[in-house]
Amino acid sequence: MGVQLAEGHQVETEDVNFTDLEVSYHVRDALKSASLGQSDSYHDLLGVLHHTERLTPDEVAMLVTSLKALSGAVSYIDSDHHQMLLSSISGMSLWNYGPDVMDVLVELVVALAAVSGKYLHLCLDMLVRNFVPPLSFLRLLQQPRGLAKKEQVLCRVHAALKEIADLVPLAPLRLEKVIKERMPHKSSKQPWILSVMYVENMLRLDGGAMGDLVGRTMLVEVMNRIVELDVEIGWDELIADDSNKGMFEMELEEQEMSSEAEISKEKISRDSSIQKTLSGNEVAEHLDLLMVFIFEHLKTCHASGRLDQVFEVLLLSFQSTVLHAYKSKFSQFVMFYACSLDPVNYGERFANMLLDIYKNSMYVLEWRMGAVSYLASYLSRANFMSASFVVSVLESLVDWCFTYCKGHNGETNPKAHRVFYSGIQAIMYILCFRMRSVLGVPRIESQLSLLPIQAILKHSLNPLKVCLPSIVHEFLQQARAAQLFSVSEDFHLYGVLESEVSADFGGLERLDMFFPFDPYLLQNSDRFIRPNFIFWSMVRTTYEDDDEDEDEDGDQSEGSTDEDIENDSRDDDRIAMSFEDDLAIDEFDNSLNKMSITPKNYNGAQLQGYKQMPSRIRPSASPVSL
Template sequence: MGLELPAEEAGLDEMNDDYISDSEVVSHVQNVLKLVSQGDDEQYNQLIEVMICTERLEPDQEAMLVASLKALSGAVSFIDIVYHDHLLSSIFGMSLWNCGRVAMDALVELIINLAASNGKYLDACLDMLVCNFLPPPTLLPFLSQPRGHARKKEVLDRVHSALQSIADLVPLAPLRLLPIILHRMPRVHAKEAFIVIYAESMLRIESGAIGELVGNAMVMAVVDRLLDLDVEIGWDDILQEDSGKGIFDMELEDVEENADVDGDGKIQNDLPEGALSRQSLGGNLLADKLDSLMVLTCEHLKSCANNGRLVKVFETLLQSFQMTVLNAYKSKFAQFVVFYACSLNPENCGMKFATLLADIFECRTQPSLTRMSAVAYLASYLSRGKFLPSSFVSSMLKRLTEWCFEYAKFWNGNETTLKPTAHRVFYSVCQAVMYVLCFRMRLIMEVPHLKSQLHHMPLEPVLRHPLDPLKVCLPSIVEEFLRQAKAARLFTTSETFLFDNLLESDLSKAFGGMERLDMFFPFDPCLLKKCDRYIRPSFVFWSMVRTTDDDEEDDIEDADIDDGDFGDDNVGSLRENGKAETIDDDDLELIEFESSLNKMSITPKTSLKNNLPGQIGFSAQMPARIRPSTSPDW
């Protein structure tokens, strides 16, 4: 194949009618490169000018660029890093986004040949391709158009194909590529489109052949960026803090259900101070970036599940979770990528995550804060995971309760005064057990063998212990737990001991009552709009929970149904106007999202309408967010 190009005696900026073969063009460029070392750089400078294209070129300019790139590909052995540094800088500074298809192919071919010809150029070639993960800023508005999507695909397909070709030719290339990708990764304050497009290429590498060597690092880096964005969103951005209360008064669903629109079309919520709502995140640029990156990550996890790769990727996700997310102070949303991955594979990933958390909290060599964080994650996960079978939840509750029982036996009589901070892990676990039972007690009590297992757990001795967890744990959780326990007849002996002196005590305040904003259940409802569609189908909102005392006429003792969970049962039970109805899955899903939120809001509005025996009513909100305190390990 031949090209119409300038004769050797003419410059590269002049065209004639002579027909010149490809080999002749390569020979011409080789000669131009050699002349530089002899001090003749006129034609060399013309060659450099051809390489400089900061915007789309005219057809003649494009043809000249293609010819020059092809010629350079055949002359890479004549390129010297000292004499031709300006030429190399021009080549490595080129953007595929500004080139036509033919020019893109020619440029990619040159980069591959340079990388394979000399190890000195490898890093620069890889860096040039990584830089092309992102379009020039002027092209960002164009990407929202159909032609922009097509252009993005054309460029990135070539970039990733080139990276794979270089990896095939230079086996060590993937290891050299990794630090370049991590270094070039956009920071949290970069434009949202840049963050998402770049992460898209990182996850594409993870799922490709190069991912066998660097895929784990790609996943971990994306999770790190999720967390970076998460912690940049302050609580003040989504919460108006009431220092007197310090906890969330209602869940997102309650906020949205009670929203009214005024005459100006603005949403008006009759919310108490401290309420958490999705509207408060509206217009938050950091939240929008995090939301979009969460969606991209969830899509990648779904693709991994469809391709049978999720279990492998989940191992990396768990490692990243342990290293960063678990101990992040008040992480708000990043942890939901783990929740979503678990929902895609409950039998393996879902149970592995819960087991890992339980193992962490039981490990005495772990710091107390880490153990308490693991307990908070476990409690929230067991409560909110619609995909978790009741039998599994029950087995984890048994493990938690037995740990509390052994701890209480060890400390029995060893202290004359109660110091909550000295037993913070114990109280965190007690609180976790009660919290999970607030969400799951009804389902467990409806399955005979699980009900029997719950009755045989050493919960009552733990609650009766002189360490007195009922007076130390958050009153809002304690009150709701006791309300359900009484209705379910959970305790066989006299229950009056449970209901004495449950007013918020100084002990409770010392442990967490006055610092509830610093305490958390990490899987409280996710407030990010776009990624909500991935979480919601597998998530248990408080409004869905049918507590044990919803219908006092129910005869729980006679219940006899198969074990199941929120998500897999074929039938559900609904009470309307005092009658029980049997409903199928589709109806149940609709009812779950549209049923009245008045059964019990996420935080009971005031004290219980029907005060428990011997109890004075007090304002209780449930659930609270739990932050672990500090104390010696056990």
Template sequence: MGVELPNRNTLSYNMADDDGDVSLSDRELVKHVRDALKSVQSGDMDKYNQLVAVIHTKETDYTYDEALLETSLKALSGTVSNIDFAHHEFLLSAVFGMSMWNYRPAVMDALVDLIISLAASNGNFVDSCLDMLVSNFKPPFYLLDKLNQDNVRRKKENVLSRVHRALKSIADLVPLSPLRLMLIVIQRMPTNYKKDYNIVEYVENMLKLESGELGELVGSTILMAVVDRLIDLDVEIGWDDILQDEPSNTSIFEMELEDMDEAADDDELSGCKFPGETLNRKSLGANIVAELLDNLMVRTFDHLESCKDAGRLIEVFETLLESFEITILTAYKSKFAQFVIFYACALDPENCGVKFPMMLSNLFVRDGRSELIRMSAVSYLASYLSRGRFLSTSFIVSMLKRLVDWCLEYSKFQGGDVNPKAHRVFYSGCQAIFYVLCFRMRSIMDVPRLKQLFLMPLEQILKHKLNPLLVCLPSVVAEFLRQAKAARLFTVSKAFIFDDLLESEHSREFGGLERLDMFFPFDPCLLKNSNSFIQPFFVFWSRVRTTYDNDEEVSSEEDDVDDFLNENAEDAIDDMMVRSSDERDLYLDEFDYALNKMSITPKYSFVGSQAEKPLRMPSRIRPSTSPESL
């Protein structure tokens, strides 16, 4: 409140009775404190100032007397009806400024009782009481680097368990307080990430609120606020923090073969190298914002696991879906935050794993939404269907069929020639189909009845005058055509080939080599700790069996890994869930080579010899800086 407290060095808090006996009964103690409060109105401030000075002490003060402070707080709880803002501003400032991290359990309990009593006694105190409790979500700065110490961990548990019990007690006594609590929690959420490093502890408490007894009242709003903060951090991480530019004639990212010996010098993603830009997780790891985002996402992943264990993941997922549509889907350059919903889908493939792509496909095929939303939705859908290891082939085909049916129906009413700007939603749908088939064509071809579901209409789309093969990203088109030829999916005639596959005017206009408007949101996660959660559920390009693969060339080591993951995936994933983060890292190291070397697709394109370089599937496509870019 900005008041100047009395100098307690000149004060003595004399609670003795007239005979000098300091052993007062509870009733006498309450009377003594009540008299101190009432004396303010008559102008006698001595007893009141002494009381304020006692309340204002903490363990580190040389005048600190734990028994005296505990007794005084208890006495105040018995006389809250005599406290008001007008006359006792000093006292209230001292109480609401107390941090439970500065006291032992006995004082904490007395303080909590006082806060609850104040909230229940006067509606004018509710916001201040809630604000005081929420302020204890964050440990003092001097404890941040000691949170792993046993004594500090015990202190943390002592503080936070009391804070959350107090919030629940106030909610029971003041029914409207949860609404005020939501506003206070969100308003107090740290925003200066470079200075306020205890945001991780704060978010941890927000998630504890979501899963606690107040979750039914505040949970959805709190969870959406957490996702909003993840996005805020995400967009602060520039691509320059992730990539180190090198001179090159091209700006598209391409997969390259990386020997294991070369990859061993870095972690599992060092195998991703691109002409013009080299991925460097080490430089990203040194980024404060990236490290903070990584830690927050790990806390969120842990929270989702606890929700699954409690049987409430589906309920929480509904909030995540809403948050995704409002926040993530519309976020420009989102790089990592979207993996929160990916992980939730992986934890419950039969429910969450189906609802998410259904929502995306609905957004794409139904008119009424903006073109950018529809294009973003289908990009997310394509990336999700390609990368989700937990998705069945039959489900992927059903999603592809829906996209193919929409594109075919759209093309029937279009008689014009190629026009990337006029038909960009159509081309984004076609590119999504090509991209998914690059990852899934072989598994689909293994089930003849599945490929027939969309084979003929897809061929009609490819032969249409809108010519999506001329417009979509050349690297995606090249890989799709190569696999289609190897699978004899249809006759790859001249109608499917254009003169300059590497770079055409139309592909540049829509999102080709220069503009890079299209993106694949679930490309490999570069945040190291977060990736350890995602990795068991993720399809890495190096592990994709294409239609042109010669199985005899696959090493026995890779076969062993594939057999293990295919036959024991469920057991392996369950085992991952019960491991600590360190154990999880060690566990994943066994499979890093097979799962992460990120080798190329075609070494040479079959579609023509004009290209100076082989076409390769893009690992990550950076959005352009144009305003309309996604």
């Protein structure tokens, strides 16, 4: 049956034929009659709108014509007399109809929003609710036709929102409010995939024609949701749910292994257990997919030249939420990835912001300590930050700490001088990762050797007795091997056994022990972070033997000469270390065993004889050692 929808043609339904013009007059009369208390034709109209399941071609034609007629009669719609009609329109889901019905329904919603400000919220709310499909549609999204349907719906929704914004100046502000109100709650019983789709649409608004109008709010709200999910993932709960609790241990106790093969076997077992635990955690899987979306969004913004304005929002969002989120595990990596897209403009700016917060006494102590922990972890892990910039930050940190020492000659007091101790710990932590790389560049080596690090460490505030012994030990071991300054036996003992003041300063579950950019453990989104990340196994310490490194790790290619390698190390602008850019995703399993977790039965005496960076501050051991 051929149904023509053009003006003047007939619409056939059962035994009755109507022209479009006749339907239009009928709709207007129905609206008028409802205002006069005569409701028969009005209820007939409502019946057409309510009929959604298995529409015949005739019924589709009638629905299309009725919606089209309503678009031309929006001035007759009155909220006092046509509340049921307005409710029917707002309850219609684009997902239930084909393209013809979707087009006229969107046309009606836009016309209704433009004709009167009192219908604006209703229309925006209706469109925002179409960000996600009805529950019955979720399974179809796994099929190609479901994805095609999704694009059909969302392209119309976003086009309608832009058209309304052009017609009604207040629409963007109202839209922000509606989106906040409709955002699925993290504790909602609805499938979490709906929340992911909702966030996908928020990012689509930021990246589309509405970006200049509502993009800032969308990004802030997305980051808030990511932080909410992040802090909801409790490691204690994961530990309790897993029978193999040993995988979370810091490995601070002396372990006697009969062979490296046994060590490797144990690591693989721990890695698999951690991945299995995270994979079974619904919140972690939810967050993982959100991180994929925002990483892809940032990548697109960078390609289109929009990352400047996006980065401004991310930077402010980081300061207001992420920086103060207690031991967030993943949300900070949004900044990490954004910085990796442009290390000079964004990477250095992020680091300088953290440095400024730490040095500024206007900020509360917890913020300053958190900022320097972020700074230390960031500069240690980001392989895109140059050695020269790292040393410039170290110079600034050392200068601040040296000035602090000159103004404080008291005895060791972890609580009174915790900002100072946090700064010293950050300096040592960065050098644990970067010492060999920065000493490989003569100009930078001379800068580092001139810093008054030894004077600070020997000050009466005794930072070596207060900072985490594992960091102190590794730092002094590398400093001695590099002959950075004189490391006496008394110095070295500070890194072996935790003192009471160190326990008081570090303590269990304290921010002082927090290094935020520890290995990233979300499997799907890991591919964005891994190529830019420094794992501890990649670090060449100053006490390692070059020949053994080349034999075991294959760092030196067959055709390379010692002269070639030395020339490479003298490039001031080279990245601090060389890393594989395309580490395979399937290696993820082998990188989870050294999570930043402090067990409840932590005992400082276990540090005796320890010769490596602990998992508390050590990244996951990568399968590739460079």
